[in-house]
Each structure stands twice: as C-alpha cells, then as structure tokens.
Amino acid sequence: MNKDLEKIENLTSSECGIEFTLSIMGGKWKPLILWFLAKKGIKRYGEIKRFIPSVTNKMLSQQLKELVTDELIHRKDYKVIPPKVEYSITEKGKTLVPVLDFMCSWGYEHENKKK
Structure with a gap:
C-alpha cells in the first residue's frame, strides 16, 4: 500500500482536511461560483x-466576499462611474477545479438516474 494513502486512511475526522475544505468552499453557492468562474473566465x-x-x-x-477573503477568487474594482467590478478565479481557486468537475459529473450522472 502506498505510504501516503495509508497515512490518509488513518487520519481522524479533524485531521483529514474535508472539514477545512468545506469551511472554505462549502455551502450551496460557493462551488457554483467557483465552477462558473473556472469555466467561463472573468465575470x-x-x-x-x-x-x-x-x-x-x-x-x-x-459568498463573493468570503471567496475573495479566502483568496479563491479575485475582485477587480475599476474606479469608474458607473461602478464596474470583475471577478476571476485565482491560482489557489483553480486547485479546486478537479473536485468541482467531479462534483458536477457525479451530480449530473446521479440526478439523471433519479428521473
């Protein structure tokens, strides 16, 4: 067995990182915001x-403010009238894209089986 895998399998719930990950990007809207910005670019x-x-x-x-605070997205504020603000995913945020893609695929597959 791979030593890293063995180490992960023996972690406690507070050590495994899922709780931390969910505290940063969890909730109903944050994953959708991150996924949208990752796929569609600056919005x-x-x-x-x-x-x-x-x-x-x-x-x-x-949710946008929290994602900016957690450095998962970037907020660019143009000093113009009317106000213009753009959001984009950061390099740190991009590291969550494989997780978000898997969540999207899993949900799509299982939601369609339900119907």
Whole structure:
C-alpha cells in the first residue's frame, strides 16, 4: 500500500482536511461560483447572478466576499462611474477545479438516474 494513502486512511475526522475544505468552499453557492468562474473566465456580478438566478443578492454578495477573503477568487474594482467590478478565479481557486468537475459529473450522472 502506498505510504501516503495509508497515512490518509488513518487520519481522524479533524485531521483529514474535508472539514477545512468545506469551511472554505462549502455551502450551496460557493462551488457554483467557483465552477462558473473556472469555466467561463472573468465575470461581472450580474453575469454570476444570471448563472445562479435563485441566489439572493445579499447571499451572492456575501459568498463573493468570503471567496475573495479566502483568496479563491479575485475582485477587480475599476474606479469608474458607473461602478464596474470583475471577478476571476485565482491560482489557489483553480486547485479546486478537479473536485468541482467531479462534483458536477457525479451530480449530473446521479440526478439523471433519479428521473
């Protein structure tokens, strides 16, 4: 057995990293925001809102702020009138893309089996 795999299999719940990962990118909207920015590139607030129409403005703003704070996305604020802000995924955020792609594929496959 691979030593790294053996080490991972013997971790406690607080050591395995899942809890930390979920605290950073978990929730209903953060994975969708990250996935959208990873796949579609730089986007403005309204474009993100149109991609996730069921999210409230308050929740979307909050989730974007948290993702910026956690350095998973970058917020570029242009000093113009009317205000212009763009969001993009960071290098750190891109490291989550394989996880997000797997979640997307898994959900697509299993949701369609349910119907």
